[in-house]
Each structure stands twice: as C-alpha cells, then as structure tokens.
Amino acid sequence: xxxxxxxxxxxxxxxxxxxxxxxxxxxxxxxxxxxxxxxxxxxxxxxxxxxxxxxxxxxxxxxxxxxxxxxxxxxxxxxxxxxxxxxxxxxxxxxxxxxxxxxxxxxxxxxxxxxxxxxxxxxxxxxxxxxxxxxxxxxxxxxxxxxxxxxxxxxxxxxxxxxxxxxxxxxxxxxxxxxxxxxxxxxxxxxxxxxxxxxxxxxxxxxxxxxxxxxxxxxxxxxxxxxxxxxxxxxxxxxxxxxxxxxxxxxxxxxxxxxxxxxxxxxxxx
Numbered sequence: 209x210x211x212x213x214x215x216x217x218x219x220x221x222x223x224x225x226x227x228x229x230x231x232x233x234x235x236x237x238x239x240x241x242x243x244x245x246x247x248x249x250x251x252x253x254x255x256x257x258x259x260x261x262x263x264x265x266x267x268x269x270x271x272x273x274x275x276x277x278x279x280x281x282x283x284x285x286x287x288x289x290x291x292x293x294x295x296x297x298x299x300x301x302x303x304x305x306x307x308x309x310x311x312x313x314x315x316x317x318x319x320x321x322x323x324x325x326x327x328x329x330x331x332x333x334x335x336x337x338x339x340x341x342x343x344x345x346x347x348x349x350x351x352x353x354x355x356x357x358x359x360x361x362x363x364x365x366x367x368x369x370x371x372x373x374x375x376x377x378x379x380x381x382x383x384x385x386x387x388x389x390x391x392x393x394x395x396x397x398x399x400x401x402x403x404x405x406x407x408x409x410x411x412x413x414x415x416x417x418x419x420x421x422x423x424x425x426x427x428x429x430x431x432x433x434x435x436x437x438x439x440x441x442x443x444x445x446x447x448x449x450x451x452x453x454x455x456x457x458x459x460x461x462x463x464x465x466x467x468x469x470x471x472x473x474x475x476x477x478x
Contacts, residue, residue: 237267242280242431243438249284250442251454253396254378256435257281257403259458261375262336262465266472270328271320274375275424278411280435281377285407288400292393298401305360305367305381306405312368313409319373321417326476328374329469335376336466342383343459349380349387359384371406372413 241263248255257277264273289295299306320328352359367381381402385395411425 234268238264238276238431239434242434243441246280246284246435246438246440247442247445248438248458249288250439250444251446251449252451252458253288254382254399254403255458256284256439257375257377257407258336258339258462261332262462262469265329265332265375266465266469269325270332270375272424274320274410275414276428276431277375278407278414278425279428280432282404282407282411283432284435284439285400285404289397289404291400292397294394294397295401298394298398302360302398302401304357305364305384306402308361308364309368309371309381309402309405310409312365312370313372313406314368314413316369316372316374317410317413320375324476326473329473329476331473332374332376333466333469333471333473335370335374335379336462336469339376339379340459340463340466342379343455344463347383349383351387351389352384356388367402368406368409371410375410377403377406 241260242256244263245256245259248259260277260280261270261273264276267273268276319331323331363380363384367377367379370379371377382399385398385402388398390398415425
C-alpha cells in the first residue's frame with residue numbers, strides 16, 4: 209500500500225474522525241490536552257505540541273494526534289512569531305536554518321507513514337525522554353560563533369527529521385536558539401517562527417497525502433479555541449509561577465509519559 213493509501217486507511221478506520229465530530233470521550237481528552245498544552249506555552253513560550261503529543265499520542269496514537277495538532281500548533285505559533293518586534297532581524301539571521309527544516313520534515317514523514325504504531329510509540333517516547341533529560345540536566349549547546357552559517361542548516365535539517373518522524377518540534381532547535389544568546393523576547397519569537405514553519409509543513413504534507421486527512425485537520429480547527437484559552441491562562445499565570453520550578457515539573461512529567469510510550473511500543477514489538 210502506498211503512503212497515501214496507508215494514511216487514508218488510517219484516518220477512515222478511526223471512528224472518532226468519521227463525521228463532523230469526535231465521540232465525547234475523545235473530545236474531553238483532546239480539549240483537556242490542548243488547554244494544558246496552551247497553558248504551558250503561555251507560561252514558558254513553548255510546549256503545546258510536545259504536551260499534546262505526549263497526552264494524545266498515548267491515548268490515540270502519534271499519527272492521529274498529529275492530525276488534530278496541525279491547526280492549533282500553526283495558529284498559536286504564528287501569533288507567537290508575529291509578536292515581539294524582531295521578525296525582520298530574525299528572518300535575516302535564521303533563514304538558512306528555517307529553510308533546511310522543510311526537506312528534513314519531508315524525509316522524516318516517510319517514517320511517520322511507513323512505521324507501525326509500536327515503532328512510532330518508541331520514537332515519540334524517545335524524543336520526549338531526550339528533551340526531558342536535556343532539560344533536567346540543564347544541558348546547552350556552545351555558542352556557534354562564526355560557525356552559525358554552517359550549523360544553522362544542519363540544525364534545521366535535524367529538527368525537520370525529528371519533527372517529521374515524531375511530531376516533536378523542539379529538538380535540536382530550542383537548545384540551539386538558546387546558544388545564540390538571543391534576548392528573551394527574541395528567543396520566544398524565534399521559537400514561534402521555527403514551530404510555525406514546521407507545523408505548516410507537516411499539515412501540508414498530511415493534507416496532500418489524503419483527502420481523509422484533510423477532514424481530520426479540519427476537525428483540529430475546533431481545538432484552536434481551547435489551545436488559545438489555555439495560552440491566555442498561562443500568560444496570566446506566568447508572573448505567579450517560578451519558571452524554573454515549573455519547567456522542572458514539566459520535564460519530569462514528559463519523562464514519565466515518554467517512558468510509558470517506550471514501554472507500550474516495546475510491548476507491541478515483543
């Protein structure tokens with residue numbers, strides 16, 4: 209079966225995507241995941257796709273979760289990328305990295321379309337665990353200095369491969385952006401640029417593969433509302449929560465969810 213046929217069979221076989229609405233249990237799970245993911249993004253400037261995939265990937269599966277994630281991830285990150293006043297300068301500096309992300313996603317989605325669910329669980333779980341361990345360890349890249357023009361495209365390509373295969377948009381681009389020494393507002397806006405481009409590319413690939421996938425992505429438009437509501441709530445909470453402590457609990461939660469996905473994937477494989 210071709211990649212397009214596999215994706216169409218996948219979408220049509222899932223009862224919660226047939227018709228205009230998901231069943232009630234899936235609606236509640238999805239709304240809760242997007243509220244929480246939006247709140248995390250509002251507090252720390254990232255985390256919506258990571259949190260949503262960690263939760264919905266466990267409940268539904270990676271490919272199904274990605275279909276629901278496309279519209280909220282793209283629209284919230286466009287909002288983030290457009291806010292801050294540094295857009296022109298960031299595009300001038302980061303365009304080689306951003307451009308290289310696109311072919312990386314195309315290569316990564318070949319894994320997404322062809323791998324079985326157990327393998328996808330392991331890949332997503334490994335990505336979540338890697339991100340959590342790096343965060344808990346406080347690991348960071350060295351400043352690239354004069355190597356930025358070479359390292360940028362390499363980081364973009366690796367980010368695209370990871371995003372295409374697992375839906376996780378943060379590695380290795382977030383540690384790399386931190387290493388550039390951007391000011392906080394610049395950093396948040398730069399992450400929004402990268403995440404928006406990755407979300408748009410993944411959505412375009414999924415839609416091009418199957419008309420049935422387009423229906424799933426259209427359903428995801430409904431989930432923009434809880435994502436934005438969670439984001440607004442997180443922005444209000446930002447001043448009341450110690451960011452370092454919040455990130456530590458976030459990373460611990462992602463580590464637990466990632467470990468469970470790996471366990472589930474290995475159980476299927478063996």
